[in-house]
Amino acid sequence: MSKTTENVLLVPGESGWEIWSGPSTAALTLHSATTIDKAGDLTDIPAGDLLLLFPVKAITAVPMRVSSDDDALFADLAALHAERIGLRPDPMAGQLTDHFIIAREPENTALVSVYLRVPGEGDMPPRGPKSFDISARAFPVTGDTLAVWKELGRWVFALFHQGNLVYCQATSVTAASPDEDLAREIRLALMQLGLQGMEIEPTRVVVWTSLEITDTSALAKAFQPTPEVTPRPAPVLPDPLSKLLPADVRAARREARRKQNIMLGVAAVALIYVGIIGWFGYGLWKNNSETQALIKQAQEAAPEGEAYALHMAKWDELADAIELGNSPVEILKNIASCIPPNSGLRLRTADISASEIKLIGEAQQLQSVTTFNLNLTKNQDLSRFEWQNPEPNQSTRGWEFVYTGQLPGAQN
Known part of the structure; x- marks a missing residue:
């Protein structure tokens, strides 16, 4: 379940500001009543959504009819x-x-415009309100009613039609009870409304006061309904709330939004930065995991690898005996294929092993020896040997040669 919002209303009282509070789903209760006449001097305002109700003296109400x-x-x-x-x-x-x-009505609407005077020094509370309205709209009224009450030491009045505010005005009257000056100002307001085509005949006159004894004779003489004296009702949240927003509060909200946007921007950059770090971190973790898996596989395969290495070592030991390319007969066959045909070249000695060859031979012609030498070095099957082929020596029987071939790394 969502948490219920706590509303806090600053209401102009008879002699000072009042603080009312309560959840949105319940009636407001009086938190404290002060004798402070400047909202800026209020302290100990409870937490919650703050609503400031401007006193009637802070506004000018202008009723009108428009053809729309x-x-x-x-x-x-x-x-x-x-x-x-x-x-x-x-x-x-x-x-x-x-x-x-x-x-x-169709093509005819009665409106009341409200014009707020620019708040002066100390008129705004120390904590910026979330919203604003006027006190005359915060007290529940039914029917066509004239309501009279005191605000911050001065009598004010408001006229209502079917419970909707038509007009309100603050007076200079500060007497303990409504007097003839107050009654005269109310009559003048009714006359002015009549000239504007807004006839208001109050069927109820109510005086809101905390005093047990209040003289209402001046109002009784001026108006037909008998004035009722009752305590002022508890305020309620006006519906809809007004759009009033003084400049200093608007500037503060803009600054708050600017700071919020900056914080959101910083948070977004930080989130991206953390995301990049996380992405690289995940990559490192993944690579490390793969590396660990490969190491584990290698460790598991190590015994098999050792067995394979031992097998290959033994195979290498037997290579001279079992590989055809290391057979002396096969090597001799490859050597014989290098002898030029019909050259008369013959080998007197051929010492052959898998790693070393020594050939001693002779030929009648030097060209035959040279061709044999060239064929030995170009033979693919004998290319693994490094050949030492010195110049042949001439003898009484022709040309003699001694050629040796040895595998690289083999010892003499």
């Missing part, structure tokens, strides 16, 4: 509307705008 029901056009239409009323977010400050659908 094509979601792909909403962003451009919202940007054109913002330019007409003088809202121009700094494009270098990150993603500071988003829009949400209030109600949809």
